[in-house]
Amino acid sequence: MAVPDDDFDSDDNFAHLGTDGLEIDDEAGGEALLWQLLLLINPDDEEAALQQFSAWREAMADAAEVEPDPLAALARVIDWKSGFDVGAHDTGALIESLDELASRWNLRIDWGVDDPTDPDFLAAADGGSLLARAHDQLREHGYTLWTWNPRGAVREDVFMGWITWRHDGEGLQAVAQALDIEVRPGNVH
Incomplete structure (x- = not known):
């Protein structure tokens, strides 16, 4: 699979960041920023990032006759x-x-019950509390659970998110801001 563009080095994940690590280069294009985001949310898995980038490009090309929504x-x-x-x-x-996402790194989230699929547990569980619990446990292993929404899109009916390395938090926030995405740690609602 080819690197997304000839203009950037896939091994230099933050080549577009300014000297203080938080300034986004004004010349960074949307595709380059999306590529950086995919690298961040696929820790140590550039192949998965490349596959998702290709799928995103295909989705955008398929929607070219209508106004495509890059974040959707x-x-x-x-x-x-x-x-x-x-x-x-x-x-x-x-x-x-x-659980599926955490299993990528052989991690297991302890939901505080023997059977997290128990209908009584699920009926009483609160999504925000579950996110906070998962966030706290993933932090112990060097990861951060994030939730996100397109900026200005109040979507109280869904939870959207991803997981990054803990040390990539500032980079994720800078890339997300440049892409007009609101991000919050999973323990903040």
Whole structure:
């Protein structure tokens, strides 16, 4: 699979960041920024980032005759691979998706019950509390769980998010801001 563009080095994940590590280069294009985001949300898995980038480009090309929504396409291509997009009240899907994402690094989230698929537990569970629990446990292993929304899009009916290395938090926030995405740590609602 080819590197997304000839203009940037896939091994230099933050070549577009300014000298203080937080300034986004005004010349950085949307595709280059999206590539950086995919590298961040696929820690140590450039192949997965490349596959998702190709799928995103295809989705954008398919929607070229209508006005494409780059962030909606992103949400679709990363879902259950390096991100999640679940209904806010579907606690079962939230647990399942977070477990799937954590398993990429052989991690297991302790949901505080023997059977997190128990209907009584799921009915009583709150999505925000589940996100906070997962966030705190992933932090212990060097990762950060993030939730995100396109800037200005109040979507209280869904939880969308991804996981990065803990030390990539400032880089993620800078790239997300440049892409007009609001990000929050998973323990902040």
